[in-house]
Amino acid sequence: MDNFIFENPTKIIFGKDMENSVGEEVRNYSKKILLHYGGGSIKKTGLYDRVVASLKAAEIEYIELPGVKPNPRLSLVREGIKICRENNIDFILAVGGGSVIDSAKAIAMGTVYDGDVWDFYTGKAVPEAALPIGTILTIPAAGSESSTGSVITNEDGWYKRSVDSTVIYPRFSILNPELAFTLPKYQVACGAADILAHLMERYFTNTKSVELIDRLIESTMKTIIKYVPIVLDDSTNYEAWAQVMWAGTVAHNNLFSTGRVGDWASHSIEHEISGIYDVAHGAGLAVVFPAWMKYVYKHDINRFVQFAVRVWNVEQDFFDPEKTALQGIEKLEEFFKTIGLPIRLEGLGITDDRLEEMADKGTDSDRRTLGNFVKLGKQDVYNILKLAQ
Ligand code: NZQ
Ligand code: ZN
Secondary structure, three states, X not given: OOOOOOOOOOEEEEOOOHXXXXXXXXXXXXXXXXXXXXXXXXXXXXXXXXXXXXXXXXXXXXXXXXXXXXXXXXHHHHHHHHHHHHOOXXXXXXXXXXXXXXXXXXXXXXXXXXXXXHHHHHOOOOXXXXXXXXXXXXXXXXXXXXXXXXXXXXXXXXXXXXXXXXXXXXXXXXXXXXXXXXXXXHHHHHHHHHHHHHHHHHHOOOOOOOHHHHHHHHHHHHHHHXXXXXXHHOOOOHHHHHHXXXXXXXXXXXXXXXXXXXXXXXXXXXXXXXXXXXXXXHHHHHHHHHHHHHHHHHHXXXXXXXXHHHHHOOOOOOOOHHHHHHHXXXXXXXXXXXXXXXXXXXXXXXXXXXXXXXXXXXXXXXXXXXXXXXXXXXXXXXXXXXXXX
């Protein structure tokens, strides 16, 4: 196990009706905030009215910035930075999913930075500060409610890039599983794929002696595999949603990164797909991850055997580990199919051939490799995308 320092400062406020205390929480930080949200689901569900009532009761002034799109855009981030600066706003409340939260994080960094916020996403600059943010989560998926990540799409060239920094850990996140009751089934499935992907990115490691976190990851994967079909059948099952929502947070709050090096190539490859084609991140992952697995499993067959046996209950063939490893990958594909996700690019509606372009963009024209479990160059990324076709 590697040395590590683990500190996750996000206060989690979990359970029924907890969003009604948001005004009180915000008051610990600010009296004037930016209220950031997406395309309107929070108005349809009535959440917006409750949030606003709570802010008013706590005498918090708010300026609204709605309109965050899935795969959040840089142009809206720039608009948010302008609003925060012009109005001396010192706190951002994000109400929504990963897209809204990531957009809020970008605005939070950009407002206190003299240069261009995109510098953080290209690696040209490292964020040193950000406005504090809080979140009310409406979809278990990206894990951004308690993560160091923010992923933004620059419409100029359709580059989808991420930044990773502890300055953007939310100060608090309110998780009420009831808020997920209104999710369309497809979004539920995309969220499940993303949660599994965050677990698998960490699971496939070259670090040795990582049994404790292996076991925690496996049990979190099994929780998703058990409870996501339940919420898909019964969308108001609170107890099942509670399992899924908390799993989504722990999958990505960095506890499961402790003592080991994760992979993350599949995420980078997926970002090229959703950057160009604007598909849901989770759906893209359901296509990329199995293809990545088929490409790299020989690098450490035993780890893939462990995944098959412990997570998917595949019966181990001691004479043919490759067979067992491949059965685990098949089970993952079957799961994605049963919850209604595509497992090939064609199923995402991608029938043109821009694989070479994506491999080139993702690897900076072969100047950088992707992943750690196996380091992938441009040709490898192309081969994986070909397997996903
Ligand atoms: O915009 P509204 O109207 O709110 O609708 C949203 C959106 O259309 C809808 N929705 C959310 N909650 C709902 C709801 N509809 C009905 N009822 C509810 N309760 O769902 C749609 C998708 O929302 P989005 O925020 O895009 O989903 P998700 O949470 O999956 O976020 C995806 C984004 O997060 C990034 C992804 O790349 C993608 O851009 N990621 C962020 C990470 C991070 N910051 O740590 C890590 C992830 O790996 C991921 O890359
Ligand atoms: Zn993800």
